[in-house]
Amino acid sequence: MPASKIVTLQTSHRPWETQQPAAAPRHRHAAELIVRNVNKSFDIDRKPLPVLQDIDLVAKPGEFVTIVGSSGCGKSTLLRLIAGLDREFDGEILFGGRPVAGPSLDRGLVFQDHRLFPWLTIEQNIAAAFSSRPIDPETKKLLVLDHIALVGLKGFENAYPHQVSGGMAQRAAIARALVNEPDILLLDEPLGAVDALTRLYLQEELQRIWLEKGVTMIMVTHDIEEAVFLGDRVIVLQPRPGRISKIVEVGITQPRDREDPRLGKLKKEILSEFNSTAPINYSI
């Protein structure tokens, strides 16, 4: 486990977390995510459409887990359940031992479309993440600038989202999601809306940020190569309904070399999981 660079301005007692018991403060990164027996279906035209079926997964602190699957396999839905944006499901989702009951600053989420507020500058967007917790302006500014540097956007603090490229906006969104020092970062196809070249670059950036921060990450992607490149564990999801068909341990130390033949083998292994008749997206 790479040493995590903890920003020491942070205390371990977070007053904004309403689920916090009065007990002893938790150690950072000790929170484990447990998804147990989760099932979910949507009601379409009064008929239930199962979206997720018997999902069991565990993410240990500091792990990088990737979830790969084609469209319609419910991977975004799963992430939204973990983030707490959607609360209707059967089963259990526990984080740090306590059930997830709504969004929390402990669990960050990055969307596929960056969803930065177009009327705020990059800096203001990231700073807005602090809205629900008391924090003094100096600390806030420090943290914001820190994270802008972390994602490599120094110099663009006062730019509006439409003035920067899609890749840069997504990096800003990642900074926004990280600025509250969450215990876990969920990424919903974060590189899906970005061109192929930028995507390769951003994958490496993500890897760098993860190594630096040491925060648990769960990333959803349709790109198998991306999944094996970044993930410690790759969870393969089959569609309709979304269920886990295989969990692959990558077992190669980070940072990784793209040309590593082991990655190619793993990619083939995962590829074979998918039904050849079902269309799949994979990059070269």
Next chain:
Amino acid sequence: MSNAIARVPTRFAKHLPSLLSPFILIGVWQLVVELHLFPTNILVPPAEVFQTFLSLLDDGELLENIGASAARVIAGFAAGAGAGLAVGMAMGIYPALERTFGLLLTILRQVPFIAWAPLLIVLFGVGESFKIIVIANAAFFPVALSTLDGVRSVPRHLKDVAALFRFDRLTLIRQLVLPAALPSILTGIRLALSRSWMIVVGAELFAASSGIGHMMDWARQMFQIDVVMVGVIVTGVVGFALDQLLRRVELHFSSWKPVTK
């Protein structure tokens, strides 16, 4: 009881409040009258207004006035919209025209239609022509503007296709420009018709011997609040109906357009 409500299909339940609102208004109206909050020359009960409406309908006075107003609107609108269509199209197809006369039109547009009235009265007297010209003036600008806009916004790449197929000017207009600009033109027409209806009432207030506006003004002078209210409601309903009708037409002709949020 709550179970019965729960079983009502949700789509109906969604529209229920909207359907209720006119009844609520009438109900509040009746209540206000009963409480004698206003003297009777200011507010009369809905029932009385309805009675007046029926009697006006009966002796033909209402329809006669609506007809007179409508005739003016049609005449003025036809003239103004027609001119607007021609000018907008010309300016759109020949950019030189737009460069030359665009500024002039923009300046003329700044003057609200109502401010032209006194000048027009001085020049044309208070007869029919004045009212029709005022309406034409008001109908002209929305149509001209939206036609110009529609013609101008024909996508460049489509024009390139037309050039590839070597369309001559007339074919270009017929096959490409007109259909492409049609949604925009229809929006302009809808706005122009709406405004025309609004203006005819105003124009009739100046001096008229027929029409809805005249009917209301006359009633006002005779302190016949019920007739005034009938006029108000009728103008509102007619305006609404016109607008809805044109919206449907617009929608029908814009069905090829991708739905943008």
Next chain:
Amino acid sequence: MKTLGKIALSRNAQGILPLIVLLAVWVVAVRGNQPGSLLQNGSAKAVLDTGIDLIRSGVLWENYRASLTRVIIGFALGGSLGTLIGLLLGISTWADRLFGPLLTAIRQIPIFGLVPLLGLWFGMGESAKLALVALAAFFPMALNTHEGVRNVSASYREVAALYRFGLYHRLRYVLIPNAVPSLLTGLKLGLSFAWIAVVGAELFLTAAPGLGNLLEAGREQFRVDMIVLGIVLVGGTGWAMNAAVTALERHLLRWRPNFS
């Protein structure tokens, strides 16, 4: 560089051309022989002279100021009420379902069609005028505020939920910025309608200082010069109000991508 400047000038000059031509025709051709005739009054010289006279005597300013006062007060009343109602209907779904159609219906009534009604209710004096202006400003503001508040994309609302925004931050970071473009459109329309209502009110209701009064007096006395002055002031002010809001728009909406 010079040639570019020349080309730019010639492009703009094209627009000015018809104006210059019209102006020339007016100055040269419109003149009458008999004093008091239309042509005499309508000549450029007459307009200029009358203009200077009225400015000197303070009459022009008196009338102009009265109209300005009416539009400011009327717009403040109607516009603020409209914004509030629009906000309410935008935030509360049931209020929207209940009262929305009602407002849409009342909006269909031509503003000048309400003159007889308002005349009966408020008399034909100042309060009726202000009521008319307020009403004219009310609907565009209500409508546009409603639209601005209502059409908040779900994406941004999810972000607000994710970061656990309270009501204040939801308003500050999501609802209000999202509504500003519509609000500004409403402002433009509201001011425009209010200004039209001012002129109309002054024309249709009892005489009192105002630009409408100037127009009306000109009409009665067949003084085209007074009418022309009135038209210029009415049109010019309308344009200025629009230009002011457009400038405000450009500043407040500078975060927007510019699609030409």
